[in-house]
Amino acid sequence: MSPRLSESFRAQARACGSLGSAMYADLLARAADDLDQDGPTREVLRGYEDSAGPSALALRLAGSVHRLVLERRAGVLATYYPSVGGSWDAESGWEAFRDLLAAEPEAVREWLDRPPQTNEVGRSAALMAGLLTLTDALGDVPVRLVELGSSGGLNLLADRYRYRTADGRAVGPVDAPVTLSGAWVGDGPWTAPWPRLVERVATDVLPVDLTTTEGRLALTAYVWPDQAARHERLRGALAAVARTPVPVRRAGAREVVDTLELSEGCLTVLWHSVMWQYLDRSEQEAVRAGIDRLGAAATGRAPFAHLFLEPTRRTPESDHEFLVVLESWPTGARRLLATSRGHGLPTTWEGTSRSADSDG
Numbered sequence: 518m519s520p521r522l523s524e525s526f527r528a529q530a531r532a533c534g535s536l537g538s539a540m541y542a543d544l545l546a547r548a549a550d551d552l553d554q555d556g557p558t559r560e561v562l563r564g565y566e567d568s569a570g571p572s573a574l575a576l577r578l579a580g581s582v583h584r585l586v587l588e589r590r591a592g593v594l595a596t597y598y599p600s601v602g603g604s605w606d607a608e609s610g611w612e613a614f615r616d617l618l619a620a621e622p623e624a625v626r627e628w629l630d631r632p633p634q635t636n637e638v639g640r641s642a643a644l645m646a647g648l649l650t651l652t653d654a655l656g657d658v659p660v661r662l663v664e665l666g667s668s669g670g671l672n673l674l675a676d677r678y679r680y681r682t683a684d685g686r687a688v689g690p691v692d693a694p695v696t697l698s699g700a701w702v703g704d705g706p707w708t709a710p711w712p713r714l715v716e717r718v719a720t721d722v723l724p725v726d727l728t729t730t731e732g733r734l735a736l737t738a739y740v741w742p743d744q745a746a747r748h749e750r751l752r753g754a755l756a757a758v759a760r761t762p763v764p765v766r767r768a769g770a771r772e773v774v775d776t777l778e779l780s781e782g783c784l785t786v787l788w789h790s791v792m793w794q795y796l797d798r799s800e801q802e803a804v805r806a807g808i809d810r811l812g813a814a815a816t817g818r819a820p821f822a823h824l825f826l827e828p829t830r831r832t833p834e835s836d837h838e839f840l841v842v843l844e845s846w847p848t849g850a851r852r853l854l855a856t857s858r859g860h861g862l863p864t865t866w867e868g869t870s871r872s873a874d875s876d877g
């Protein structure tokens with residue numbers, strides 16, 4: 518098996534550690550060693566040798582096993598998963614994980630072809646930073662929000678959540694089922710008119726139906742087991758979507774942008790977060806061309822904005838960062854609004870007019 522695969526597992530382990538999951542940092546590093554040692558991890562992943570990199574195979578494996586834990590199909594391993602009341606132990610937990618892979622390889626493989634879909638609600642902090650920037654400039658304008666890669670559509674309910682800044686201010690509905698604490702750092706447009714969403718368009722190549730047990734299980738399985746705050750946010754967001762269902766249409770990004778038209782008297786916002794890497798180069802180019810078409814068609818009465826949180830370079834020579842970038846028409850202005858993290862929290866305001874060399 519290619520050493521690139523074990524190295525991608527180690528890179529993912531480091532990323533999980535930097536994002537606060539000590540459990541997955543340890544577990545995936547051990548899985549990488551097991552790959553190199555021809556252990557059960559290698560057998561489970563046979564046929565996926567070329568899946569290193571953006572496919573996030575390490576998280577696919579971890580999510581598939583977490584799903585078995587949540588379904589009470591993982592035996593003793595469940596005693597080490599905090600998401601079901603257990604406590605991670607590095608030695609015993611890894612031994613139980615490895616034993617499950619050896620005993621149930623086909624069960625684990627069932628979800629390896631699924632992309633990880635957390636539908637991370639924390640990313641709504643980045644979305645709202647952009648929407649408030651727009652309403653700060655345009656006032657109380659009706660907003661059509663169109664999302665690429667919506668998963669279950671939870672971030673399309675961003676206006677139904679409450680946000681607390683690092684210095685203690687709070688905005689959003691007081692009875693919101695989700696409060697994003699420490700959402701924003703810095704002096705952004707947090708007192709701008711609250712966005713008035715009149716249309717929510719959710720699309721995904723693999724929609725998650727949150728009216729079903731399977732759909733709710735999928736999103737829960739991809740949230741890292743030792744991150745209780747993320748699980749709490751997800752439970753609150755599932756309650757929100759039960760009140761305000763957001764049907765997700767099966768469609769690819771190119772199709773969505775090609776068929777999208779602007780609406781007189783409304784601001785149309787095209788939004789996406791941490792999904793661009795899953796598009797091949799030809800689709801990325803087609804989506805970018807569609808965005809340019811929509812921008813050229815925008816007017817003062819039918820404005821258009823492209824808002825995203827993606828791993829992005831500030832310059833061609835820079836490293837990738839999670840940046841919140843806003844493009845708006847008819848002016849064609851492009852702004853780097855904030856830095857963030859893969860899970861959206863915290864979002865640190867910059868609000869500059871500097872461009873970013875984005876893949877998005």
